[in-house]
Amino acid sequence: MKIKNDLLLRAARGEATERTPVWLMRQAGRILPEYRAVRNKLSGFIELAQTPELAAEVTLQPVDLLEVDAAIIFSDILVIPEAMGLPYEMVEKRGPHFPKTIQTEADLNQIYIARPEESLSYVIDAIKIVKKALNGRVPLIGFAGAPWTIFAYMIEGGGSKTFSKAKAMLYSNPSLSHKLLQMITDSTIKYLRAQVEAGADLIQVFDSWAGILSPAQYEAFSIPYLRQIADAIDTVPKTIFAKDAHYALPSLSQLTYDTIGLDWTMDPQKSRDIVGPNKTLQGNLDPCALYADDETITKLTHEMLDNFGNHRYIANLGHGVYPDISPDKVKHFINVVKEYSSKQ
Numbered sequence: 001m002k003i004k005n006d007l008l009l010r011a012a013r014g015e016a017t018e019r020t021p022v023w024l025m026r027q028a029g030r031i032l033p034e035y036r037a038v039r040n041k042l043s044g045f046i047e048l049a050q051t052p053e054l055a056a057e058v059t060l061q062p063v064d065l066l067e068v069d070a071a072i073i074f075s076d077i078l079v080i081p082e083a084m085g086l087p088y089e090m091v092e093k094r095g096p097h098f099p100k101t102i103q104t105e106a107d108l109n110q111i112y113i114a115r116p117e118e119s120l121s122y123v124i125d126a127i128k129i130v131k132k133a134l135n136g137r138v139p140l141i142g143f144a145g146a147p148w149t150i151f152a153y154m155i156e157g158g159g160s161k162t163f164s165k166a167k168a169m170l171y172s173n174p175s176l177s178h179k180l181l182q183m184i185t186d187s188t189i190k191y192l193r194a195q196v197e198a199g200a201d202l203i204q205v206f207d208s209w210a211g212i213l214s215p216a217q218y219e220a221f222s223i224p225y226l227r228q229i230a231d232a233i234d235t236v237p238k239t240i241f242a243k244d245a246h247y248a249l250p251s252l253s254q255l256t257y258d259t260i261g262l263d264w265t266m267d268p269q270k271s272r273d274i275v276g277p278n279k280t281l282q283g284n285l286d287p288c289a290l291y292a293d294d295e296t297i298t299k300l301t302h303e304m305l306d307n308f309g310n311h312r313y314i315a316n317l318g319h320g321v322y323p324d325i326s327p328d329k330v331k332h333f334i335n336v337v338k339e340y341s342s343k344q
């Protein structure tokens with residue numbers, strides 16, 4: 001189906017756009033009271049994510065209410081460990097928790113490569129419903145976690161400031177680490193292919209914990225698997241967002257991702273110099289900037305748009321929007337991007 005507002009796809013492919021496309025990481029499910037209303041009818045996040053009609057409804061909310069230039073399917077990166085045999089719980093106000101983790105070869109033998117057509121059919125069904133409801137209004141983004149970030153949760157068992165158990169595994173048992181990373185990669189490729197087949201127009205890979213590895217570790221334990229994913233998905237544009245990984249920009253720009261996401265600690269012009277003219281950049285306003293007054297948000301957004309320029313650029317925050325940001329501030333940010341960039 002022809003997409004009416006295809007600014008995001010054109011920007012990702014390096015084509016000209018009348019204005020800069022804008023969407024927000026974590027736009028579905030964090031800030032909107034309308035999300036809370038749907039979520040409160042159920043036992044929690046997991047039930048919502050596994051109910052395709054409702055997952056579709058909350059995916060569409062930001063498109064209707066915030067008028068972003070893309071929808072991102074409502075799910076989580078942690079559905080992959082679950083589909084590999086390692087279920088998670090979402091503990092209210094504390095985040096994800098894995099009752100079982102991977103520590104030994106014996107643990108590895110208990111898990112398997114995911115079969116998304118079976119265990120992740122709820123995401124695939126939600127994508128189909130969203131595509132129908134969007135009726136080509138804006139593109140739909142599919143996503144998955146990067147193998148290193150998923151590995152980190154599977155070893156650690158939950159969130160952590162340091163992910164020291166996961167990092168310890170890389171140093172103490174590189175062979176087990178590579179085996180698990182390969183299983184995650186194989187699962188992720190199947191999952192992303194299924195999302196594309198169901199209608200995802202672009203995919204984004206989140207390497208949220210890229211920043212805690214050394215450059216050498218990132219080369220050994222993340223880049224090869226990100227490369228496999230990029231090479232396997234070749235029918236839609238792809239984005240890699242590796243948070244806090246300044247050191248990895250040269251390597252990331254050698255992969256076949258069309259777009260590289262930047263967090264707010266990365267300088268737009270320096271990043272452009274490193275990645276060269278043939279990639280699209282996405283980002284990178286500090287999510288905390290949206291706590292400021294409208295005038296300050298306007299000024300910071302103008303600066304961001306000036307620094308990135310209007311070619312090969314997708315406006316976004318430098319990480320997910322924080323849960324207590326007012327939707328009005330988010331709307332203001334989106335409107336400023338639209339207005340200012342159409343005159344750039």
Ligand code: CP3
Nearest residue numbers: 025026027028029045072073074075076077095206208320
């Ligand atoms: O972008 C979107 O809005 C689509 C949905 C989406 C969710 N998680 C829904 C969610 C996406 C793209 C994600 C990605 C995700 N999940 C990442 C990568 C991006 C990043 O922020 O770095 C990571 C690391 C996770 C893991 C995760 N899921 C954590 C740490 C938590 C708890 C804290 C938090 O972020 O809210 C989650 C829970 C989660 N994932 C919620 C939602 C809407 C909140 C659950 C609830 O409603 O209580």
